[in-house]
Amino acid sequence: xxxxxxxxxxxxxxxxxxxxxxxxxxxxxxxxxxxxxxxxxxxxxxxxxxxxxxxxxxxxxxxxxxxxxxxxxxxxxxxxxxxxxxxxxxxxxxxxxxxxxxxxxxxxxxxxxxxxxxxxxxxxxxxxxxxxxxxxxxxxxxxxxxxxxxxxxxxxxxxxxxxxxxxxxxxxxxxxxxxxxxxxxxxxxxxxxxxxxxxxxxxxxxxxxxxxxxxxxxxxxxxxxxxxxxxxxxxxxxxxxxxxxxxxxxxxxxxxxxxxxxxxxxxxxxxxxxxxxxxxxxxxxxxxxxxxxxxxxxxxxxxxxxxxxxxxxxxxxxxxxxxxxxxxxxxxxxxxxxxxxxxxxxxxxxxxxxxxxxxxxxxxxxxxxxxxxxxxxxxxxxxxxxxxxxxxxxxxxxxxxxxxxxxxxxxxxxxxxxxxxxxxxxxxxxxxxxxxxxxxxxxxxxxxxxxxxxxxxxxxxxxxxxxxxxxxxxxxxxxxxxxxxxxxxxxxxxxxxxxxxxxxxxxxxxxxxxxxxxxxxxxxxxxxxxxxxxxxxxxxxxxxxxxxxxxxxxxxxxxxxxxxxxxxxxxxxxxxxxxxxxxxxxxxxxxxxxxxxxxxxxxxxxxxxxxxxxxxxxxxxxxxxxxxxxxxxxxxxxxxxxxxxxxxxxx
RNA sequence: GCCGAGGUAGCUCAACGGUAGAGCAGCUGAUUCGUAAUCAGCAGGUUGUGGGUUCAAAUCCCAUCCUCGGCUCCA
Numbered sequence: 264x265x266x267x268x269x270x271x272x273x274x275x276x277x278x279x280x281x282x283x284x285x286x287x288x289x290x291x292x293x294x295x296x297x298x299x300x301x302x303x304x305x306x307x308x309x310x311x312x313x314x315x316x317x318x319x320x321x322x323x324x325x326x327x328x329x330x331x332x333x334x335x336x337x338x339x340x341x342x343x344x345x346x347x348x349x350x351x352x353x354x355x356x357x358x359x360x361x362x363x364x365x366x367x368x369x370x371x372x373x374x375x376x377x378x379x380x381x382x383x384x385x386x387x388x389x390x391x392x393x394x395x396x397x398x399x400x401x402x403x404x405x406x407x408x409x410x411x412x413x414x415x416x417x418x419x420x421x422x423x424x425x426x427x428x429x430x431x432x433x434x435x436x437x438x439x440x441x442x443x444x445x446x447x448x449x450x451x452x453x454x455x456x457x458x459x460x461x462x463x464x465x466x467x468x469x470x471x472x473x474x475x476x477x478x479x480x481x482x483x484x485x486x487x488x489x490x491x492x493x494x495x496x497x498x499x500x501x502x503x504x505x506x507x508x509x510x511x512x513x514x515x516x517x518x519x520x521x522x523x524x525x526x527x528x529x530x531x532x533x534x535x536x537x538x539x540x541x542x543x544x545x546x547x548x549x550x551x552x553x554x555x556x557x558x559x560x561x562x563x564x565x566x567x568x569x570x571x572x573x574x575x576x577x578x579x580x581x582x583x584x585x586x587x588x589x590x591x592x593x594x595x596x597x598x599x600x601x602x603x604x605x606x607x608x609x610x611x612x613x614x615x616x617x618x619x620x621x622x623x624x625x626x627x628x629x630x631x632x633x634x635x636x637x638x639x640x641x642x643x644x645x646x647x648x649x650x651x652x653x654x655x656x657x658x659x660x661x662x663x664x665x666x667x668x669x670x671x672x673x674x675x676x677x678x679x680x681x682x683x684x685x686x687x688x689x690x691x692x693x694x695x696x697x698x699x700x701x702x703x704x705x706x707x708x709x710x711x712x713x714x715x716x717x718x719x720x721x722x723x724x725x726x727x728x729x730x731x732x733x734x735x736x737x738x739x740x741x742x743x744x745x746x747x748x749x750x751x752x753x754x755x756x757x758x759x760x761x762x763x764x765x766x767x768x769x770x771x772x773x774x775x776x777x778x779x780x781x782x783x784x785x786x787x788x789x790x791x792x793x794x795x796x797x798x799x800x801x802x803x804x805x806x807x808x809x810x811x812x813x814x815x816x817x818x819x820x821x822x823x824x825x826x827x828x829x830x831x832x833x834x835x836x837x838x839x840x841x842x843x844x845x846x847x848x849x850x851x852x853x854x855x856x857x858x859x860x861x862x863x864x865x866x867x868x869x870x871x872x873x874x875x876x877x878x879x880x881x882x883x884x885x886x887x888x889x890x891x892x893x894x895x896x897x898x899x900x901x902x903x904x905x906x907x908x909x910x911x912x913x914x
Numbered sequence: 915g916c917c918g919a920g921g922u923a924g925c926u927c928a929a930c931g932g933u934a935g936a937g938c939a940g941c942u943g944a945u946u947c948g949u950a951a952u953c954a955g956c957a958g959g960u961u962g963u964g965g966g967u968u969c970a971a972a973u974c975c976c977a978u979c980c981u982c983g984g985c986u987c988c989a
Contacts (some may be wrong), residue, residue, distance in 0.1 A: 381918055476984030477917025484986060488917045491984070519982090523925075532962070532980055591988085637989085642915050643980095645987065657989060743989095755989065792989040824946045850946055859950035873948055885949060 273324040284321065291317040291462075294329045304331040306461050306498075307340040314339060314459045316406055332498040339367050344404060344449075344460045345394075345467050345496035346372040351452035352393035353378075353492075356386075362454065363428040363480060363489055370506065371495030375478055377428065382490055387472045390492070394470070401465025402449040406458055411437055414444040417455075428480065429455050469503040470496035473510075518802035519648040525807055525815075525865065528649065528798075537646045537653030539795055544815035547844075548801075549794055551813050553634060555686070555910075556658055556791070563679055565630040565660060570612035572636065576602040582611040583768060587737075591639045609635035610762075610787060613661040614769045617783075622773040627783060628668050632660035634794070649799030650754055656794040662786040665773070669713060669784055673720040673759070680744065680757050680790045681724055687801060688810070688912040693745040693753055694726045697734035704738055705763030713761040713784075714740040738764030746800050754800060756792035761785075805913060807865045808887065812907045816846045819861040823873035824850045830877035834870055834896055841900045843907070858885065867913070870899060887913070 271283045274293060284293060290308035294301045294317070308315045309328040314336060321327065330336050346365035353360055353376055365374030376382075382390075409417065414437055421430035433455055436442050447456045449464055461467070472494040480486035497503040514520070522528050527545030534540060541549055560567060576595060579585045584592065588607060595602040606612070613631050622629070636656045645651055664672045684692070696718055699710045717740055721728045728742070735741055739761035745753040762785040765771070772780040791797035801809075811817055818838055822831035828849060835847045846866065848857045854871070861869050869885040876882050882899050884892050894902070 384919090474983060475918065478985045479916075482985065484916065488985080490917075493984085530981085536980065639988080642987075644915065644917095644985080647982090651988075655989065659989095758989070789989060794989095796989055821949090822946095823948055826946080853945085853947055853952055854949060855947085856951050857949095862950055869949080871949065875948085883949080889949080891949065 272321060274321060275324075275326040277328045286322055287320045289318050289320050290315065290327065290329065293321065293327060297329070301329055301331070304333070305329045306332055306334075306337045306466065307459050309336065316459045317462050318406070337498065338496070340459055340461045341467060341498060342367040342372040342496050343456075343458070344464065345470050345494060346374045347404070347447065347449060347452065347454055347456070347460065348394045348397055348464055348467050348470075349374045349390065349472070349492060349494060350376075350454060351397055351450060352390045354452060355393055356390065359425075361426055361428060364432070365454075371473070371493060373478075373491050373493045375428075375480070375489040375491045377480075377487065377489050382475045382492060384475075387475065387492070391470075391472055394467075397450055398464045398467045400450070401463045403463045404447055404449045404460045406460070407446050407448070409444045409446065411442075411444065417444075421455075466498075467496055469498065469500045470494055471503065471507065516803045516806040517648075518650075518799040521802050521807040522649070522799075524863075527802065535653075536643060537641060537651070539649060539652055539654070545798070547815050548809065548813050549798060552791075552794070552798070556634070556683070559679075559683060560630075560632045560660070563630075565632045568613065568616060568631050568633050570606075570609060570633060570635060572638075573603045573605050574611065576604050578611050578615075579604050581768060582614075582765065584608070584611075591641070593638050593640055605638045606635070607637050607639045609633055609637065609657065609659045610661055610765060610785075611769075614765060614771060614785075617663055617771055618769060622663075622783075624665055624773055624775045624781070627773060628662050628664040628672050630660060630662050632658070635659045649795045649802075652793075652795050655796065657789050658791045658794065658797075659787070659789050662788065663771070663773075663783045664786065665775075665781070666709075666784055669761070669786075670716045670719065672786060673713075673716045673761075674723055676759055676786065676788055677720040677724045677726070677742075680759070680788070681726075683790045684744070684746075684757070686910055688804060689746055689800075691747065692726065692757075693747070694721055694728035695731045695734070695743045695745070696721065696728050697731040697736075697741045697743065699740060700733045700735055700737060702737050703735075704767065709763060709784075710740060713763075717742050717759070717761070736760060738762045746804075754792075754796060756797055756800065757790050758788065758792065760787040762787055808867070808913050809865070810910060810912050811867050811903065812910045814865075814867050815844065816861075816864065816866045817844045817907070818868040818870055818903060819846045819848060819857070819866050820870045821848055821854060821857050821872070822850050823854055823871065827872050827874060827877040831870075831872040834872055834882055834899075837896060837900055838870070838903065841904050843900075843903055862887075868903065 270286050272286045274282045274284055276282060282296070284296065291302060291305060294305045305317055307317055307330040308319060309330055310319065311325050314330070330340065346367070350362050350365055354362065357378055359378070361377040363375035363377060365372065414433060418430050418433050421433065433444065436444055445457060447454055447458060447460055472492055474493045476491050476493070477488045478491040480489055495503070495506055497506065522545070525544060526542050528542055529540050530538065531540060557567065576585065584607065592607050593605045595604045616631065617629065634656050636654065638654045641651060641653050646653070662672055696714070698714050703710065721742065741758060741760035743755045744757035745755050747753045766782050766785050771783055773783050775781045820831055820835040820838070822828050832847065835845050838845045858869060867887055870882040871885060872882055876893070881893050881895055884894060884899060
């Protein structure tokens with residue numbers, strides 16, 4: 264510690280109190296002054312809200328928070344340093360490796376490397392060992408800041424060492440006037456890095472390297488493919504264990520695994536990638552969902568339409584799809600000398616219906632919904648189970664509204680989507696409001712109004728949202744709702760898009776009360792998004808334990824032995840007549856075996872009938888939890904039908 | 915599309931240059947049982963596909979299709 268300047272500065276702490284310290288006091292010293300305990304737990308600091316190293320000297324009167332391991336941001340420090348530790352180990356093991364970037368991500372960190380040979384899983388173990396060695400040595404992690412002119416020399420230095428990526432990053436930093444160039448060093452490893460980091464590698468004790476994957480330099484496929492090593496790190500061993508356990512748990516809920524186990528759907532080599540075949544049980548669930556969906560739509564003031572899978576190319580020229588969407592469309596087919604294309608969207612068809620005759624302002628809003636099956640070419644590498652496919656059925660609808668109805672209609676849609684999603688038990692969404700991009704069609708004033716209407720509708724319905732500035736389509740602003748899968752990946756299901764473009768393109772109009780022609784506004788919306796993706800999310804959401812109204816088999820009925828067959832058959836019959844889906848298994852297998860089988864098939868209820876029940880006219884109901892309840896047959900029927908009726912969620 | 919890993923019986927996996935095997939599921943028979951696997955027998959595969967190397971290929975090589983982990987994109 265060098266001599267500190269005499270002028271005291273005032274540090275504001277999170278509790279609002281102000282503490283005077285000498286200028287130049289480091290964050291760690293400040294922590295020590297507050298309490299020794301705090302200093303011991305400190306991993307970093309937040310200065311005016313910005314994360315900083317513990318050794319950062321305080322030169323001015325600022326607001327400071329000490330970040331401890333318990334602070335959510337504490338992991339940022341740890342994981343960033345873990346990424347450096349990874350790079351330190353890799354460059355020690357294979358000195359010819361070039362390093363790119365190593366940031367912190369949601370559940371851990373990664374580092375991108377350029378190395379001719381691929382990293383194997385054995386390599387990961389070896390790397391971990393070397394990481395542990397350096398962690399054990401508790402190497403101090405030291406920051407140095409370099410003035411721009413000195414940094415310029417570093418660029419050529421990096422290039423000389425073949426560190427082309429670092430050179431490129433540094434050039435980028437230097438291009439920004441007033442930017443700070445900083446390096447972090449631990450042991451013999453130095454990295455160009457903004458920070459922040461923990462004080463020494465000894466804090467990085469509980470970590471694991473998880474996977475290797477290819478990743479383009481700067482995410483651009485025109486650039487070289489690098490090798491990305493993913494890992495995670497925690498302060499506490501239990502947290503790391505819990506994280507690894509979560510990964511295993513997620514794998515157990517994976518819709519692809521459950522889809523196979525429960526015989527819900529399949530993909531076939533002879534059919535083609537990204538094309539789903541719904542097996543009877545999956546189809547039954549889908550049918551229940553669709554029945555609910557149709558009813559909700561009729562009740563919600565929608566009309567349903569059906570449109571064909573193909574249309575002449577001229578339609579897609581008019582809609583603009585052959586211009587801006589061509590690379591996602593399957594190639595055309597010749598029909599009597601006319602080219603037809605398979606539909607990637609349903610909207611042009613719905614517009615045709617609208618344009619079929621003149622429309623009065625009194626008719627609007629028109630709400631037309633369709634479970635429309637569309638096909639989109641997706642690059643082979645992005646396909647993923649049911650969540651990303653090439654053929655899928657959208658729960659699509661187009662709302663044709665007068666401009667003055669925009670606000671009320673958007674509010675109504677948001678309310679509706681929440682009703683639908685909540686029925687399935689989804690409670691956590693990520694909402695994004697995408698605003699006007701640089702290239703756009705329509706009037707800026709109209710854009711502003713529509714964007715505000717979308718935002719108001721979100722707020723009114725109690726949804727927090729993030730603004731995706733400039734992320735809207737060229738034809739209008741939109742709201743996307745995302746659901747999270749068990750692997751923490753979020754999938755966009757619901758989308759609500761305002762469209763100023765198609766009404767123009769198709770010259771849509773309605774006659775207003777003034778007798779003049781007006782342009783309607785169009786809203787595209789999908790609530791579940793696609794049946795495939797939504798179903799995939801549902802399987803994971805429920806871990807295969809569907810709520811009773813969706814369960815392919817709702818109740819298995821087991822006679823304990825042959826002599827109560829008749830009584831058990833009567834129970835099955837009564838349940839079936841009440842509209843329930845029943846699986847009857849006679850006593851040719853032992854009761855235990857039948858129970859096990861039904862349990863593995865995730866059948867919600869099992870009704871067991873033995874001599875006692877047959878005599879009393881009761882059943883022994885086994886719940887999914889394994890608990891049993893004896894009840895009268897009429898009570899059983901009532902209980903199950905009520906549960907179906909209410910669409911109760913599994914507890 | 916790109917980088918990497920992988921495709922063996924319906925499912926989960928073994929065999930990794932020398933005749934392809936197990937458990938579960940299936941079928942047949944016996945067992946009639948009180949809440950997660952009764953017993954026995956039988957059957958089941960041109961090892962994703964096509965080529966090549968070899969006396970011999972599931973195994974080695976090439977191509978191709980598909981799946982998986984990511985990059986990028988979207989419902």
